[in-house]
Amino acid sequence: MRLKNSYFYTLREDNKEEDSVSGNLLVRGGFVKKSSSGVYMYLPLGLRVLKNIENIIREEMDASGAAEVLMPALINEEYFAKSNRLGSFGKEMFKLEDRFEKKYTLGPTHEELFAVAASMKVKSFKDLPFTLYQIQTKFRDEARPRYGLLRLREFMMKDAYSFDKDEAGLSESYTAMFNAYKKIFGRLGINYKIVRADTGKMGGSLSEEFQAITDIGEDTIVLCDKCDYASNIEVCSTIIMDTESKEKILEKDLVSTPNAKTIEEVAEILPEANNKLVKSLIYKIDKKLYLVLLKGDSVVNEDKLARLMDANEVELASEDEIKKKVKTEIGFVGPIDINIPVIMDNEVEVMTNFVVGANKKDYHYKNVNLSDFNIDFKGDIRNVKEGDSCPECGGKLYFKKGIECGNTFKLGTKYSEAFDLKYLDSENNLQPVHMGSYGIGLGRCLAALVEQRNDENGIIWPISVAPYKVAIIVIDILNVDQMDAANHLYNELRDLGIETILDDRDIRPGVKFNDMDLIGIPIRITIGKKIVEHIVELKKRNSEETTEISIFDVIYNVQDIIEEENI
């Protein structure tokens, strides 16, 4: 691309609406432009990056043996009714009606349609296995889009679905896809971790996520300092190291704790109870109130709570609901003589002589023990904490933040049963197909790369996805020698299939350097005064070093760099 007479712009100032480094750089570099909340247009540079990511994904999917299809975005709601997901996806779906008032949704995901497509082929066990995929736009009515391209309402996704005759077949297909994913993320140049995750509303038996490690990530991932354990905090189980207390069990004791409504305030009044505080939260679980007990410094994991109670809806009860049912004020609620069922976290079980609310304003009990109250349910309902023990090896756990760029699910037979996707086995029995589903968010990959690869001057693209691999900067476009050399070089690179920008704009060199740094072109060739000696400058975006080389050698150098750095 010659910049003169091309659609190219950059913004000098930060964009105040962007709340992420990647969003800001992508907007400033003219890669994307927001059109409404959570919806962006891809401009020429951004589209080139997106296409590069798409091509890498497509190559690896094809290599894995999957076949590409394209599903509609406009989907009759009936399909989601059939799989019983109108409720579970519910508010996240964009809904619309046609002129006959038939209900449609803009597809947030496509398990349903893929199951239908598969049913066209699947009759007998001989028709299995196979894998289909598409690269297509998804729509989700996110409550709060944010972080540039990281949480969008309209976004590109690659989704793949495998179809097998049994669990063993599914495992094979799953592994094939898993390996393809490793290749994809490797080629994209993303620094990632694979973690265990919740199967959530997709259902199924196994889910793993490909998480790009960056501080802005919305997921907390748990890693072990000894083994290679890696898990999303959603599903990381806590283990209680047996800290058998030698302490003598004491008699419970009412103590005055005026105005101490939070754990911190109670800790101030009762400093001797440090590490002995137990908090009581009132949760509404499928419309019924429960008291949830856990150690003062722990955090409830609502997913685990939902699993323990086999519930769909788990939320903190509102103040009104609590007042109606429980007579105490929030802040002094406790498990002793409470009129709602008690759910206790495992961690509390090994505690002795602890402090809880007394169900009486301005009072707590200290020296409370398990025998002082009823326990209706017990389980692992909290998040692990940094420093907790690894559930696999007992090492110490630590946290990182991640962006979920890809995921893989073993779905099992949930959708095949809903859509009657069955085959005849060799004994002439009808059997449900075993499905797997595999997603990659393209925009997320793009944004995650920018989050991971930037400096004070802008983006640093890896060769594999860079919109252009080389930028030729002409210092003085009025100088015939410089311009001739640049044109010549540009044509040669182009003929070799190396995507190149020729900055032939009549502006000061500093602006050109800054622009090329901002948009992250990996290789820069500067053509200046020394062209009369046939010397040009070569610089890589990810290095400070500038080398002067002969213009006759520059192409070989460029090819070397591309070969070296393109995985």
Added chain:
RNA sequence: CGGGAAGUAGCACAACUUGGCAGUGCGCGUGGUUUGGGACCAUGAGGUUGCAGGUUCAAAUCCUGUCUUCCCGACCA
């Protein structure tokens, strides 16, 4: 969905409290001086102040409604 903030030139913002010619910086056009890391001087262009109503001799400014955007929370493959 709850709480908060903001919409004025392509971008960032001022003027609003106390109603009286629509302003600054960046960017953009033209001329000149410059010319290897976001130049300087001069001179211009660019606005239905988000939209709709109301109050007033007069509204960017006050009032009502509405739309949009952002932040915190809730929510979230």
